[in-house]
Amino acid sequence: MTPDEFRTHGKALIDWIADYYEQIEQYPVLSQVAPGAVRAALPGAPPEQGEPFAALMADVERIILPGITHWQSPNFFAYFPANTSFPSILGELLSAGLGVQGMLWQTSPAVTELETHVLDWLVEMLGLPERFLSSGAGGGVIQDTASSAVLAAMLAARERTADRGPQTTDSRQPTKDGALAAVGGRRSQTSGPSAVGNDPRLRAYTSTQAHSSVAKAAGIAGVGRDNLRAVGVDEKFAMRPDELRRLIEADRAAGLRPFFVVASVGTTSSTAIDPLPEIGAICREFGLWLHVDAALAGTAALCPEFRHIHDGLELADSYAFNPHKWMFTNFDCNCFWVADRAALINALSILPDYLRNAATEAGAVIDYRDWHVQLGRRFRALKLWFVIRSFGVEGLRARVREHVRLAQLFAGWVAADPRFELAAPAPLNLVCFRLRQGGDAANRALLERLNASGKLYLTHTVLDGRYTLRLSIGGTLTEERHVRAAWEEMTNDE
């Protein structure tokens, strides 16, 4: 494809995307294709000769589009949103166009410096503790997802724990032949678990309502999913600090090593908010790393009236939220901060010869490859910068407020209707509710009827053992009329 062909096809694609957004309400929100239907329509073998761009776009319309669940539809109320916006799409386009890879500062200084800068901005925008600013011992980085962020936090916590206390010996067998050689030029910077392997006595804690990514991270890190304790919750589905303390004390008494707590600000099932001041105090008392997962809800802190969700955050060692959920920035974009970047870097840094360079050796720069699992990284800060500058902070706040207003309106309708009940508090933009009569079967049938209609898409969870519908409001294009239409569809029993 020549630059001139790119101009032609690129502009046509820009129009195609604009058209898509103008027509988006016409598609069934949840794709209605059967398993295997998309594959069956694709040619069995790859083409030997190149094909014209028009042929690709024809197949996008004919084969791909029916297999799309329309996350950007204003009638998408499922899961949590993965919203986006035109400035974000353009930021992603520019990033793909520049095609730079920012693994080291040197491999594109602007990738690193814009990222550090925008993450410092966000500390201010969300009113986060100053200890997360890059000017001190902390700092922020863009991870792809909240799952990767909680894994990174767990690794940093594990590393810090090892630095602080005596080690068990059973994972410390003398190393044999070869163990001290430098693989790929590596030198272990620490003698912590990243170097010598896990201490099997490590134990982590999170509430029964925490996202499954916490357990997944415990599995990946070799801590073990069963060594993640499930702390009970109160009637609002928030972690009970007294339960947390009891579990930690019992584990310590049994000779185990509590090292890590994940608190949720906005749980996936019901946006419950764990009490950070009490949890943070317990973590301080026992020397545990506190990670706060605010994947969806963090965005609300743009508005001063919702900033109380972060009360106690100054006690946290790390914090993450997803602009790719509710801040109009397309997937993937998770923002992750640590108060002590040294622990994170100790856990993840390896410097082979082929990555050595003057800027890194001088210690004058950040090399973000040492802040996450991956080595290579694309220029994600660009889309986040485009979003913040195009909306302005006031523009972002206005949309967040509107989503919360719509959710509260809907919660009011549910509360006022004798056929329905609220299943949990609705502090922000998610409403959990169910039919009072007919039990799980009736609620499941209602969900299936709604989704099969193609008019809207919502998903369920289980709260207190009961099937519960979730209406999650965060689409960039969602307006009051869409929420009204959803309610009408729910309350119209054929």
Add this chain to the structure above:
Amino acid sequence: MTPDEFRTHGKALIDWIADYYEQIEQYPVLSQVAPGAVRAALPGAPPEQGEPFAALMADVERIILPGITHWQSPNFFAYFPANTSFPSILGELLSAGLGVQGMLWQTSPAVTELETHVLDWLVEMLGLPERFLSSGAGGGVIQDTASSAVLAAMLAARERTADRGPQTTDSRQPTKDGALAAVGGRRSQTSGPSAVGNDPRLRAYTSTQAHSSVAKAAGIAGVGRDNLRAVGVDEKFAMRPDELRRLIEADRAAGLRPFFVVASVGTTSSTAIDPLPEIGAICREFGLWLHVDAALAGTAALCPEFRHIHDGLELADSYAFNPHKWMFTNFDCNCFWVADRAALINALSILPDYLRNAATEAGAVIDYRDWHVQLGRRFRALKLWFVIRSFGVEGLRARVREHVRLAQLFAGWVAADPRFELAAPAPLNLVCFRLRQGGDAANRALLERLNASGKLYLTHTVLDGRYTLRLSIGGTLTEERHVRAAWEEMTNDE
């Protein structure tokens, strides 16, 4: 931004990108900014009110562009390429425009099915073993990077090891209060290390020339970087199978548990190719998982004449290569296959209530969230599909052949010049070389002079303890004249 504004700004940005590629040779390849210069030019505080798109683009030109190292320049010969192409940029644009999140089949069936389909195509295109096809027990998935792929392979290997043999008891303390509760609805599907934590006797193996991501993965997984044995290499920098056997046997004799080997097809320093038939036979004999990392070099197998690099691959349990390095697909895009997908899924699957759905329960579909660290995922298959269809397999082969031809041409010039020597065999598109006189200092000075000129960018490695220059040829726009100019610049001593 309204759809009409998006049309206007989007088209202008398409032109901007086309212009960028038309002018790309005018920029210094390696950014010449000093640390902190980009940040110093950015406004200290985020804007309260939204700004016009033109203001953003003005800052891109004024602040960002000088801080860019131009990876897409035809004079970029550093590291390995992260090449891209116009069809790939358009694929990424469309993916951002659709804004779908493919964590489950249901959340956009086309995201999953196109990915499975294109990865099956690639098995055919690269002549990979049929056991990697999705129609059998195996299958492919797009990971973000080769680093994530080797981590995923290690986790699957660890899980399979646990399933096969007796466990050590020291990491199997009886679980206490809370350990059996379901965090986020989780149920452990296995009693392997993901559930109960690592066996501290686990040992892994890779050559001294393997990429640092292998050691990084061992650290992350809690196996421990020091428990990754560094296997010696031969005079071509390829792993010595006799050394591998010796280390495995010694570890077994010491009561340890060898479980995982990473062989490299195309090492980072010199594109050395480990002998897969011998390594694979040893892995079979001792029941070890063999992962093959062909991050850069895998692409060469598009051409029948280079397919020998994969001889023995039928003995591998997993394999990965990066279309984002040398297959014209923009970062990030790593393709990863396993012969036994069950081991991978066992290691990574957790199914909370809020992710349950009929298609998943019926077992009729793939849910790729169980194939990697992350939960959410974007529609990456689109760009790969666009690249394959736009170039055609013949078009891809032609470019790969040309890059190899250029590297061989350059290697010939080096070999014929008495001032220089080749530092390693150059089987594909990377040439390692150095000045014969003046030792490391002279070679370092040469590299610094070249990079400071802005005319080209190359990086170094260390081979046999000696500083070595690397000329890596894989830019989409690189032609013979660029390689000639690079050689002239090198041989023109001021």
